[in-house]
Structures are given as C-alpha cells and as structure tokens.
Amino acid sequence: MSSTEQGTSSAAPAEPTTAPESAAAPEVPESFYYVHGKDKVVHKVSAGALQHSALIHGMISNLGYTEEQAKANPFPFENIDGDILQMVVDWCNQHKGKPTPPEDTNLPKQKEKLFDLVLAVNYLEIKELLTYCCKQVAMMVKGKSPEEIREIWMIPTDAEDEAAEKEAKKRAGKEAAGETAAAAGDAK
Amino acid sequence: MRPKLDEKFEKDSKIRATLVLSEFLEKRPIFESFKKLCSKFGVNFMNYTEFEFWFMRFSAGNFDLDYDRSQDPKYCTITDLPIHIFQKILDKLGDDFQKETRWKLRHVSKSFRDIVDAQKLPKIEEIQIGCDGKSINLNFRKYLNVWQDEKSRTAINLSYNSRKLAVDDLVSVLARPDGYKLYKLKIGKKIDNRFFELLCEKLRETSAKIAVEDVDLHWDNEQSIIDFLKLFQSIRAIEIERDDDKKPINQGWIDKINKINSLKTRSCVVIGREFTAYDPDFLIPRGLNLSEMVLYFNKLGVRKAIQIVQKLLESPRLEYCKLCTGIKGKTTFVKELLKLGVKNHPNKCSSFFKYPIPNSDDFFEICTYGNSDYILDVFIKRISTDST
Numbered sequence: 090m091s092s093t094e095q096g097t098s099s100a101a102p103a104e105p106t107t108a109p110e111s112a113a114a115p116e117v118p119e120s121f122y123y124v125h126g127k128d129k130v131v132h133k134v135s136a137g138a139l140q141h142s143a144l145i146h147g148m149i150s151n152l153g154y155t156e157e158q159a160k161a162n163p164f165p166f167e168n169i170d171g172d173i174l175q176m177v178v179d180w181c182n183q184h185k186g187k188p189t190p191p192e193d194t195n196l197p198k199q200k201e202k203l204f205d206l207v208l209a210v211n212y213l214e215i216k217e218l219l220t221y222c223c224k225q226v227a228m229m230v231k232g233k234s235p236e237e238i239r240e241i242w243m244i245p246t247d248a249e250d251e252a253a254e255k256e257a258k259k260r261a262g263k264e265a266a267g268e269t270a271a272a273a274g275d276a277k
Numbered sequence: 278m279r280p281k282l283d284e285k286f287e288k289d290s291k292i293r294a295t296l297v298l299s300e301f302l303e304k305r306p307i308f309e310s311f312k313k314l315c316s317k318f319g320v321n322f323m324n325y326t327e328f329e330f331w332f333m334r335f336s337a338g339n340f341d342l343d344y345d346r347s348q349d350p351k352y353c354t355i356t357d358l359p360i361h362i363f364q365k366i367l368d369k370l371g372d373d374f375q376k377e378t379r380w381k382l383r384h385v386s387k388s389f390r391d392i393v394d395a396q397k398l399p400k401i402e403e404i405q406i407g408c409d410g411k412s413i414n415l416n417f418r419k420y421l422n423v424w425q426d427e428k429s430r431t432a433i434n435l436s437y438n439s440r441k442l443a444v445d446d447l448v449s450v451l452a453r454p455d456g457y458k459l460y461k462l463k464i465g466k467k468i469d470n471r472f473f474e475l476l477c478e479k480l481r482e483t484s485a486k487i488a489v490e491d492v493d494l495h496w497d498n499e500q501s502i503i504d505f506l507k508l509f510q511s512i513r514a515i516e517i518e519r520d521d522d523k524k525p526i527n528q529g530w531i532d533k534i535n536k537i538n539s540l541k542t543r544s545c546v547v548i549g550r551e552f553t554a555y556d557p558d559f560l561i562p563r564g565l566n567l568s569e570m571v572l573y574f575n576k577l578g579v580r581k582a583i584q585i586v587q588k589l590l591e592s593p594r595l596e597y598c599k600l601c602t603g604i605k606g607k608t609t610f611v612k613e614l615l616k617l618g619v620k621n622h623p624n625k626c627s628s629f630f631k632y633p634i635p636n637s638d639d640f641f642e643i644c645t646y647g648n649s650d651y652i653l654d655v656f657i658k659r660i661s662t663d664s665t
Contacts, residue, residue, distance in 0.1 A: 201352030208353060211362055220369075223362065226355070227369035232377075235384035237308060240325035242355040247387045 120156060122149060123163035124178070128171030131163045138181040143214035169209045173202065177209055180218055189217040200229065200241065293323050294342045297331035307332050360392070367396060375399050376433055383449065384442055394449050401433075401450055407465035412436045413443040413472055417450065444475045452485035456510075459489040464502055466495040473501035480508050493518060503533045512537065514569075568594050574602035582652075583613045589657055590617065590632055590641055600655040607652050611645075619643060638662040 122139055125131045139145045145164060154162065166174060207222045230238045239246065245253065296318070300310040311328045330346065355363070370378050375398070382393045405416035417433040437443035451457050480487075488511045494502065495518050506512065515537075572585070582604045589598050604610050614630060615621075622629035622642070630643040639661050647653040 201354075204353045204355060204358065207358060207362060211359065219362075219365070223365040224369040227366045230378065230381075231370065231373060233381070235381045238381060239385050240311075240329075242385075243326055244354075244356065244386055244389065250386060250388065 120159070122154070122159045124166060124174065125163045126166050126169040126171045126174035130171050130175075132174065132178045134178055134181060135185060138178070138185040141181045141184060141215045141217065142177075143216070145213060166209075166213070168212065170205060173205045173209045176202075176206055177213060177215065177218070181215070184217070192221075200226075200243075290346060291342050293327065294331050294344075297323075297328055298335060298340065298342065301332055301335040356388070363392065364396075380433070380435055380446060383446060390445070390449075398450065402460035403463070404447070404450070404459060404461075405463040405465070406447075406468070408467060408469040408472065410467070412438055413440060413469055415443060415447060440469065440472045440475055443472060444479050447476060448479045448483060448485070451487050452480065452483040456486035456488070459487065461491045461493070462489050463493040464495065468499070468502060470499060470501045473505050477501070477504050477508060480505075486510055488512075490514065491516060500533060503537060506537050509537075568596040569598070570595070571599045571601065574600070576603045576605070579604060579606045579609045579613060582610060582655075583617070586614065586643075586655065586657070587617055590619075595641075595657070596659045598657040600657075602653070602655075604647075604652040604655075605650060607645075607647060607650060610652055614643070634659070 120136045121133050122136060122145070123131050123133055124145070136149060139149065148164060152158075169177075203222060203225060207219065207226065210219045210222055229241050233241060238244070296314060297310075300314050303310065303313075305313065307329065310332065311325055314323070314328070327346070334341075334344070358366075367374050367378075374396075379393055379396065379398075383390045400419055401417045403416075403418040405414075405418070407414040407416070413436070415433075415435045415437070417435075435443075435446065437446075451459075485508070487509050489509055490513045492506065492512055492515045494515060506515075570589075577585070582600075582602065585600065589595060589600070592598075617632070619630045619632045621627065622631050628645050630645075632641040632643060634640055639659055642656075642658045642660050644656040644658075645652045645654070646656075
C-alpha cells in the first residue's frame with residue numbers, strides 16, 4: 090500500500106481574520122482520518138471535511154479511533170477509483186464548515202467521470218454533492234433530442250440492447266451445454 | 278469498395294481519429310461535426326462516444342493520433358446508476374421533465390420508456406389529436422383552474438413522424454392501471470386512419486379503461502375514429518363540428534355514431550355551429566339514438582325551424598334538446614307550432630307549450646326564449662307524468 094498523504098494542502102484553513110469570538114475560544118486540535126480507494130493511495134482528511142459523508146461520519150462516531158489508530162487503519166473504499174476519491178476528498182475539503190452554495194460549477198465535465206462520481210458520492214452518502222452531480226447529469230440532456238440524449242448518456246439503442254441480450258442468452262446456453270457435457274463426462 | 282473501407286475504419290483507430298481531426302478543424306459544433314461525418318461515412322462508422330473522446334482531446338490541444346484507447350480506464354454509464362439516483366436526476370429537470378424531457382426519454386430506448394412510465398404523470402384534462410399530412414400532432418393540456426394556479430397549467434405539444442411513437446406516447450397517457458378520465462378529447466379533421474387503427478389495437482391489448490366528458494369531432498372523421506370512441510367506457514357529450522367544405526352528412530355516418538355504446542346513457546351530442554337552413558341531407562335530429570342534443574344554427578326561417586322541431590318531437594329516445602338559433606317571426610312560429618299538435622301550457626306563461634307523446638303518458642315541454650321578433654332558443658324536455 091502506498092501511503093502518500095494528500096488532500097490537506099488545498100484544504101488548509103484560511104487564517105482567521107476578524108472573528109473576536111472564535112479568537113477568544115480555546116483552540117481545539119483538529120482530528121484527521123485516512124481513506125483510500127481502489128488505487129490504495131491514502132488521503133488524509135479532517136473530521137470536519139468528512140462530516141459531509143454520512144457514511145464515514147457514522148463510521149468515525151462508532152469507532153472512536155485515536156489519531157494513531159486512524160492512521161494505522163485507513164478506511165478502505167475498494168469500489169471507488171483513486172481519481173474519483175480524490176475528487177470527493179477535494180470537494181469535502183473545499184466545503185469544510187461552509188454552507189453549501191446552490192450551484193457548484195467545479196464538477197467534472199467529463200461524463201464518464203461524472204457517473205463514477207455519482208456512484209461514489211451515493212455510496213459515501215454525501216447529500217449535497219449528490220444533488221450537484223444529479224443536477225449536472227440532468228442539465229447534460231436539457232433541450233436535447235432523443236438521439237442526442239442517447240449519445241450523451243451513452244444509452245444503447247433497442248436494437249443494441251436486443252443484440253446484447255441475444256448474445257448473453259447464447260453464451261449462457263453454451264455454458265449450460267458445456268456444464269451438462271462435463272457432468273455427463275464425470276458420471277462416466 | 279464500401280465494405281473494405283468499413284473494415285479499415287473498424288480496425289484502424291488512427292484513421293478514425295484523423296477523420297475526427299479533419300472535422301474538428303472545420304470549427305463546427307460537436308454534434309454538427311458528428312452528423313456531418315455520419316452523413317459522409319454512414320451512421321455505423323464510429324459511435325458518438327469515440328467521436329466525442331477525440332474531439333475533446335483536440336479541443337484541449339492534444340493532437341496525438343497514436344493514443345491507444347484500449348488503455349483507457351473503464352467508466353460506468355448512466356445505465357449503471359441505481360434507479361433512485363436516476364429518479365433524483367429526473368427531479369432536477371423540474372418542470373422541463375414533464376413538458377419536454379419525459380417524451381424525449383420515451384423515444385431513447387425501451388428500457389428508458391419503462392423508467393419514464395413509472396414516473397407520475399401530471400393530470401392531463403384535454404388531449405388534442407391532429408394530423409397535417411406530414412406529421413401527427415398531440416397536444417396535452419391541463420387547463421382547469423389555471424386562473425387560480427398559474428403553475429398548474431400544462432401544455433405539451435408533440436409532433437411525430439412515426440405513427441408507432443405517437444401511439445405509444447398516447448397510450449402511455451391513457452392506459453393507466455386505475456383507469457383514466459379525460460375532460461375533453463378533440464379530434465381534428467383529415468385524420469390519419471392508420472394511426473387510429475394502431476391506437477385501437479394497442480388500447481385493446483392494454484384493456485385500458487378510459488372515460489371522457491366531451492369529445493369534439495369533425496364531419497370528415499371516419500370509421501377508425503368511431504372504433505376509437507367505442508373503446509371508451511363512457512362519453513358524456515360529443516360536439517360535432519362542421520366547417521366550410523359543406524360535405525353532406527349522410528345516414529351512414531349517423532348510424533356509426535349510433536353504434537358508440539358509450540354514448541347511450543344520458544349523453545349529449547352538440548351538433549355543428551355553422552349549419553344554415555340551406556344545408557342538404559339534414560338527418561341528425563331524427564336519426565340519432567341520443568337522449569340529449571344541442572343543435573346550433575346560424576339563422577332559420579320559420580318553415581325550416583318547424584321541420585326540425587317536428588323531427589325532434591318524433592325522436593324516440595329524446596329526453597332533452599336545446600335548439601340555439603335565430604328564428605325570425607315569433608308569431609308565425611308559434612302558430613305553426615300549434616299546427617303540429619302542440620298546445621299552450623295550461624299552468625305556465627305564453628312561452629311554454631306541451632306536446633303529448635303518442636302511445637305514452639309522457640309529454641314534451643317546449644319553451645321558447647327571445648324578444649318580440651326573434652326566437653333565439655327552443656328547449657324541448659321530456660316530462661314523465663310520474664314526476665309531475
């Protein structure tokens with residue numbers, strides 16, 4: 090497992106400006122947790138940023154890890170590609186402790202990555218980011234013709250669907266026939 | 278020649294990338310460029326995803342034509358998303374989903390049709406079906422209470438080159454598991470018979486339970502429309518419009534109307550707004566087996582008006598009729614009316630008359646409204662002696 094720590098530089102909290110109340114309050118050290126995706130690259134993320142994810146927040150609350158335990162046991166998300174997890178971490182860092190704006194224009198423009206991001210965000214239960222992503226996916230097809238929608242969302246035509254189904258049935262039939270022949274061979 | 282070229286396209290991604298590059302350099306929008314290339318080499322030479330991939334690379338300033346796409350990471354598509362996420366995406370389309378995208382998505386693929394049909398459809402109160410020789414036009418409206426609630430107004434205009442798609446969309450509205458009740462159905466003139474035949478086939482397959490309050494028809498509507506109306510469980514009223522072509526109304530057409538079973542219980546037929554006393558073949562009042570009728574005429578002479586009233590009084594099933602017109606010569610009309618066996622109503626004012634129905638204890642009550650010269654409306658109502 091590679092253990093490069095990422096995601097903290099872009100999320101470095103800004104220096105407090107004119108906030109006399111917070112300046113007066115005693116500083117509580119921020120705790121950090123670690124996550125990694127399919128590529129095993131570990132990302133260090135603050136608890137504040139991870140609050141966006143209901144899934145990770147629940148895990149943190151239940152585990153009660155110390156800093157050392159958290160570092161030794163990064164949360165594994167093997168079903169999420171490394172670059173997608175990086176995007177999620179970046180977003181959480183950017184929106185740490187801030188009210189979420191009504192629009193987010195920083196989402197990936199590449200539809201392939203966007204769909205993966207939607208799945209990851211849904212899995213991690215990041216409600217606001219999921220809302221932005223869904224809106225972006227929806228806006229991709231607004232005002233487009235059925236042919237354009239099919240192409241933008243990469244939807245197979247009925248003919249392609251039927252051909253794929255036929256092919257799958259054919260393959261299943263062949264496999265079943267192969268299994269029957271093998272079973273007959275074993276019986277002999 | 279063409280098959281060899283196709284084979285070459287299929288095998289050599291560099292050739293395909295070069296073709297995309299040549300289109301990219303034309304500086305046209307991406308969809309336009311793709312369509313242009315498809316028109317040159319056929320729709321199957323490259324899928325849009327691959328075209329978009331190269332086009333976007335070139336847009337980003339990357340002109341490496343030797344890039345091997347098989348090394349690309351595999352990403353998921355919209356069909357990999359769970360259904361509740363897809364639902365969320367549709368929600369984000371807001372009003373646009375019901376007005377536009379819903380119908381476009383129905384035409385994308387069968388699987389999308391199923392997903393879209395599972396989405397709640399706003400109540401549609403009026404459907405207009407029109408054909409212009411080239412396309413079939415459907416118009417879905419919700420128009421009641423629009424004054425109170427602007428947002429509840431729905432008007433969806435759809436135009437089709439494919440009968441099958443038009444039928445499919447219309448059936449998706451009408452064939453609901455718990456039945457459908459329309460407020461108004463308007464069928465334009467010069468309809469496409471084949472469209473209505475396909476519509477009837479499909480509705481029979483789905484055993485749709487549809488009711489409608491008012492139907493607007495044209496004189497030139499044909500048997501396929503009547504077959505369509507027969508599939509309705511009930512129709513409250515039919516309004517039959519006539520326009521300037523002066524096509525004669527024949528008994529065959531009236532017989533067809535009479536065969537619409539859904540009309541037979543307390544239904545009303547509103548007939549034409551453009552009749553004149555000179556219309557030939559006027560058979561409607563004596564021919565229709567309908568209990569309620571409203572007839573419109575521009576103007577009538579006393580002779581023609583009396584002929585019509587006589588036919589109405591002879592109608593076996595008539596319960597109620599309103600004759601809206603302008604009859605000049607009130608005194609002459611009343612005099613002629615009395616010659617038909619109509620009597621002054623003993624208990625009411627001079628505008629009310631009674632006509633005893635032969636072989637029955639019931640009678641027709643006739644009431645006229647107008648001014649000193651003109652009669653504007655004539656009401657005929659069957660009164661049962663039991664109810665008096």
